[in-house]
Amino acid sequence: MSFATTDLIDAHEQLQSCELQFRNFGRATHFSGAIRTVRCRHDNALVKRVLGEPGRGMVLVVDGTGSLWSALLGDMIAASALAQGWAGVLINGAVRDSAALATLALGIKALGTNPRRSAKRGDGDVDVAVQFGGVTFTPGHHLYSDQDGVVVAPAPLL
Numbered sequence: 001m002s003f004a005t006t007d008l009i010d011a012h013e014q015l016q017s018c019e020l021q022f023r024n025f026g027r028a029t030h031f032s033g034a035i036r037t038v039r040c041r042h043d044n045a046l047v048k049r050v051l052g053e054p055g056r057g058m059v060l061v062v063d064g065t066g067s068l069w070s071a072l073l074g075d076m077i078a079a080s081a082l083a084q085g086w087a088g089v090l091i092n093g094a095v096r097d098s099a100a101l102a103t104l105a106l107g108i109k110a111l112g113t114n115p116r117r118s119a120k121r122g123d124g125d126v127d128v129a130v131q132f133g134g135v136t137f138t139p140g141h142h143l144y145s146d147q148d149g150v151v152v153a154p155a156p157l158l
Contacts, residue, residue, distance in 0.1 A: 003030065003146070003158055004146060004148070005017075005145070005146050005148045005150070006053060006148055008144055008151055008153075009071070012153065013073065014105075015151045016134070016135040016152040016153075017031065017134045017149060017151050018133035018134065018149060018151070019134045019135075020066075020092065020111065020132060020133035021111075021148065022109035022110060022111060022149075023037045023093065023109065023110060023111070023112065024108070024109055025098055025101040025108040025109065026064060026078070026088065026101055026107050026108030026109075026146065027102060027103060027104055027106070028087075028105050028106055028108075029146060029147055030107070030145070031059060031087045031088035031107025031145050032059065032087060032088075032144040032145065033055075033058045033086075033088065033142065034061040034086040034116045034139055034140060034141070034156075035061055035065065035139055035141050035142065035143050035152070036060050036126075036127060037060070037061045037125075037126070037127055037130050037138065038061075038062045038126055039062075039065060039124050039128055040062065040063070040064060040067055040072065040124030040125075041053055041123070041124070042064075042118050042119055043118050043119040043123045044071070044073065044077070044118040044119075044120070045050055045121060045123075046075060046122060046123075046124045046125075046141075047062055047072055047077060048077050048080075049148060051078075051081035051082060051084065051118065052085060055081060055085040055087065056085055056156045057085060057086075059086070059087050059088045059145075060081070060088075060090070061090045061092075061093040061137040061143065062089065062092065062093065063092070063093075063130035063132055065092065065119075066092050066093065066111060067146075068093065068113075069121075070094035070117060070119075071114050072093045072095065072096045073101075073108065074093055074096045075101060075104075076151070078095075078101055078108060080105060081106060081158065082105065084105050084149065086106065087102070087107055088106060088107025088108065088109070088135075089106070089107070089109070090143065090145065091108075091111070092110075092130075092132045093110060095108065095110045095114050096113060096116075098112060098113050101118050105136075108146055109145060110149070111122060127157045132135060135150070135152050135153075136138055138154075141153060141154050144157070
């Protein structure tokens with residue numbers, strides 16, 4: 001599927017456009033899919049659990065509250081997500097193992113990196129609406145991401 005977020009937002013002015021400036025870490029620079037969410041801070045146990053489930057082309061949006069204190073995704077969890085059929089992961093927080101992430105055919109966007117691993121207690125919420133960058137990411141809505149940014153629609157556009 002080929003798309004440009006600039007064309008999508010020009011054609012559909014009601015789309016939400018995320019104001020945060022994410023960096024691309026995965027090899028796939030274009031990705032899209034239905035949204036699932038995890039809200040967590042400094043604890044990636046729920047991220048690991050959800051990305052270990054069949055992804056069916058979905059995108060996991062992780063609200064780590066913008067913290068760069070510890071990574072919420074690394075190479076092993078990302079490899080599991082790819083094997084489970086996820087299209088991508090958008091993280092309002094940090095990743096680690098960035099050189100390894102760059103080799104995976106998975107869309108991965110995050111604010112930055114930190115080699116520190118996160119806690120594994122399972123604190124947080126799954127499949128709840130999360131807000132950051134001026135966007136509400138609602139489970140079941142659709143996310144489109146490319147080099148220009150991230151837009152969200154209530155229903156598939158393509």
